[in-house]
Amino acid sequence: MLLQSIRVVLVNTSHPGNIGGAARAMRNMGLSRLYLVAPEDFPSSEAVARASGATDILDNAQVVATLEEALVGCTLALGTSARDRRIPWPLLDPRECAATCLEQVGQGAEVALVFGREYAGLTNEELQRCQFHVHIPSDPSFSSLNLAAAVQVLVYEVRMAWLAAEGVPSKQEKLETTAMLNSQPATMDELELFYGHLESTLVEIGFLDPEKPRHLMSRLRRLYGRGGISKLEMNILRGILTETQKAARGEAHTRRKR
Amino acid sequence: MLLQSIRVVLVNTSHPGNIGGAARAMRNMGLSRLYLVAPEDFPSSEAVARASGATDILDNAQVVATLEEALVGCTLALGTSARDRRIPWPLLDPRECAATCLEQVGQGAEVALVFGREYAGLTNEELQRCQFHVHIPSDPSFSSLNLAAAVQVLVYEVRMAWLAAEGVPSKQEKLETTAMLNSQPATMDELELFYGHLESTLVEIGFLDPEKPRHLMSRLRRLYGRGGISKLEMNILRGILTETQKAARGEAHTRRKR
Numbered sequence: 001m002l003l004q005s006i007r008v009v010l011v012n013t014s015h016p017g018n019i020g021g022a023a024r025a026m027r028n029m030g031l032s033r034l035y036l037v038a039p040e041d042f043p044s045s046e047a048v049a050r051a052s053g054a055t056d057i058l059d060n061a062q063v064v065a066t067l068e069e070a071l072v073g074c075t076l077a078l079g080t081s082a083r084d085r086r087i088p089w090p091l092l093d094p095r096e097c098a099a100t101c102l103e104q105v106g107q108g109a110e111v112a113l114v115f116g117r118e119y120a121g122l123t124n125e126e127l128q129r130c131q132f133h134v135h136i137p138s139d140p141s142f143s144s145l146n147l148a149a150a151v152q153v154l155v156y157e158v159r160m161a162w163l164a165a166e167g168v169p170s171k172q173e174k175l176e177t178t179a180m181l182n183s184q185p186a187t188m189d190e191l192e193l194f195y196g197h198l199e200s201t202l203v204e205i206g207f208l209d210p211e212k213p214r215h216l217m218s219r220l221r222r223l224y225g226r227g228g229i230s231k232l233e234m235n236i237l238r239g240i241l242t243e244t245q246k247a248a249r250g251e252a253h254t255r256r257k258r
Numbered sequence: 259m260l261l262q263s264i265r266v267v268l269v270n271t272s273h274p275g276n277i278g279g280a281a282r283a284m285r286n287m288g289l290s291r292l293y294l295v296a297p298e299d300f301p302s303s304e305a306v307a308r309a310s311g312a313t314d315i316l317d318n319a320q321v322v323a324t325l326e327e328a329l330v331g332c333t334l335a336l337g338t339s340a341r342d343r344r345i346p347w348p349l350l351d352p353r354e355c356a357a358t359c360l361e362q363v364g365q366g367a368e369v370a371l372v373f374g375r376e377y378a379g380l381t382n383e384e385l386q387r388c389q390f391h392v393h394i395p396s397d398p399s400f401s402s403l404n405l406a407a408a409v410q411v412l413v414y415e416v417r418m419a420w421l422a423a424e425g426v427p428s429k430q431e432k433l434e435t436t437a438m439l440n441s442q443p444a445t446m447d448e449l450e451l452f453y454g455h456l457e458s459t460l461v462e463i464g465f466l467d468p469e470k471p472r473h474l475m476s477r478l479r480r481l482y483g484r485g486g487i488s489k490l491e492m493n494i495l496r497g498i499l500t501e502t503q504k505a506a507r508g509e510a511h512t513r514r515k516r
Contacts, residue, residue: 025407030397054400095418136414137421139288142312149283149410152403156394156411160353163395207501216494223491233481236474243465247506 003162005105007033008151009070009077009114011122014040018118020050020058021148027054028152029159034061035070035112050148067114067126075109076100079122079130080150082143089133097134098157102165113154118147186234194234194241195221201241204248261420263363265291266409267328267335267372269380272298276376278308278316279406285312287413288420292319293328293370308406325372325384329446333367333486334358337380337388338408340401347391347480355392356415360423367443371412376405386476387446389483444492452492452499453479459499462506 008026013019019042023034034057036042042063051058064070071077078097081089092100101111114130116122127133136145136153145153186194199217202208208216229237266284271277277300281292292315294300300321309316322328329335336355339347350358359369372388374380385391394403394411403411444452457475460466466474487495 021404021407024404027400028394028396028403028407050404052404093418094414136286137417138286139417142285145286145410146279146282146308146310146406148404149279149286149407152407152410153414156352156414159395159397160351202498202501205498205501205505207498219491219494223485223487223494228484229481233477236477236481240460240463240465243460243463244502244505247463247502247508250505250508 002102002105002165003030003158004032005109006031006101006111006113006158007035007070007074008155009035009037009067009112010039010147010151011037011067011070011114011126012040012117013042013147014118015147016041016044016047017050018147019044019061020047020052020054021146022115022151023047023051023054023057023061025148025152025155027051027057029155030162031155031158032057032060034058036061036063037067037070038065039063067129070114071112071129073110074112076104076132077112077114077130078132078134079114079127080116080154081127081133081135082121089127090131091133091135094134094136094154094157095161097132097154098161100132101158102161106165113151113158115147115151186229186231190231190234191225191229194224194229194237197238197241201244201248204245260360260363261288261416262290263367264289264359264369264371264416265293265328265332266413267293267295267325267370268297268405268409269295269325269328269372269384270298270375271300271405272376273405274299274302274305275308276405277302277319278305278310278312279404280373280409281305281309281312281315281319283406283410283413285309285315286410287417289413289416290315290318292316294319294321295325295328296323297321325387326447326450328372329370329387331368332370332446333443334362334390335370335372335388335446336390336392337372337385338374338412339385339391339393340379347385348389348484349391349393352392352394352412352415353419355390355412356419358390359416360419364423365443368445370446371409371416373405373409382476386479387450389486442489444487444489448489448492449483449487452482452487452496455496455499459502459506462503 008022008031010019010022019039026032026034047058048055104111136150138145198220199208203210266280266289268277268280277297284290284292305316306313362369394408396403456478457466461468
């Protein structure tokens with residue numbers, strides 16, 4: 001499976017909680033292969049706690065001594081980096097990074113996403129082992145993300161690219177299926193019957209003056225027209241109008257008696 | 259600045275570390291307004307530690323008792339949710355969520371991103387206060403993200419959308435502005451007053467049985483929430499309800515006389 005060809009490499013991590021958080025983020029997004037280059041504290045109960053169930057990833061994590069070992073078998077490595085480096089280098093944002101990963105693994109390649117130390121990041125030497133640098137576009141005045149959060153952003157983008165490649169329904173499709181679930185949209189003629197019923201009811205309760213209708217009905221048509229009304233919703237609205245008329249007739253009756 | 263009109267609302271958070279992590283993620287992505295609904299442990303040194311310098315956001319966080327208070331002044335609320343819910347609802351992925359937020363704040367609106375409890379998420383009642391639900395497309399076999407990680411994903415997408423849109427007003431924005439016909443959108447608190455008024459009126463006219471409400475109010479919330487209601491339209495709807503109640507009281511009066 002494509003996502004299994006993408007490994008996450010954490011270099012010289014000092015806080016085991018971040019290793020656990022990274023494992024959880026990977027598992028959430030369907031990735032499983034974690035490489036730890038000279039972690040300061042691993043295995044660790046703190047890592048297990050933060051992984052919150054993603055222990056299979058921690059148990060299967062490859063602990064190695066150097067970045068080179070972590071990259072064995074990979075044809076592409078992408079290293080996370082702050083934006084301004086002295087050496088010019090192909091720089092991708094997380095979305096471009098994900099597209100590049102999917103393109104490569106689609107051709108049967110192995111790819112590595114490489115993350116540096118909590119405070120110092122990756123050294124220039126380590127960054128030069130990566131064909132591409134990846135920068136998460138953060139606020140320049142507060143640019144350093146938590147390590148597990150940075151892993152979350154990149155593996156999230158990888159999953160989004162993978163889902164897009166698999167083909168998922170568009171926003172509009174989703175809105176329609178959810179909005180219309182167990183109910184067909186109301187037809188134009190049903191809508192007209194509703195607007196007629198609404199208008200006569202508004203007259204009956206004394207809210208709409210047929211002599212001075214102003215823009216009331218057109219405003220209401222725009223309001224109800226905008227959302228797209230289902231047959232089910234139409235039945236509810238018609239039912240409300242019917243009950244309202246019964247109430248109004250009750251009052252009209254009382255008035256006549258006064 | 260647009261990003262300042264987007265607030266992050268954390269409901270009933272149990273681990274202060276997640277509050278700190280969320281604050282750091284917000285600061286990294288240029289957001290600043292944090293609302294905490296009944297946090298279990300705040301202020302907290304653990305929150306400060308995980309915020310790793312984003313203490314301004316913790317210091318300025320608004321601590322409130324209810325979700326309603328956290329949404330005062332907002333015209334749009336998007337609630338994070340697991341995918342399968344009994345009541346269908348417009349469901350967005352994080353990218354669609356970010357696009358929707360930017361469209362709204364581009365029109366001067368206030369928007370809320372609402373996150374639930376670490377283990378239980380948001381209640382159905384809380385989710386019904388949100389016009390849209392947002393689902394982070396995670397692996398179904400391990401779908402629950404860490405709270406701070408979920409905040410990171412959504413605010414990252416908000417920043418990506420903001421960077422893409424910066425300065426340039428989209429077609430969608432112009433379409434929606436005309437749809438709002440130079441009238442401000444109703445705020446969440448105005449909407450809640452309307453739903454309350456609607457519910458009591460439906461009970462008064464005998465359409466809604468408080469003993470057996472079924473899904474009536476949630477269906478109506480979905481219907482009215484979908485289109486986006488302007489203040490002008492809200493006044494019209496409230497006026498209709500007031501007239502309906504007068505009529506209903508007339509009928510009730512007659513009934514008592516029989």
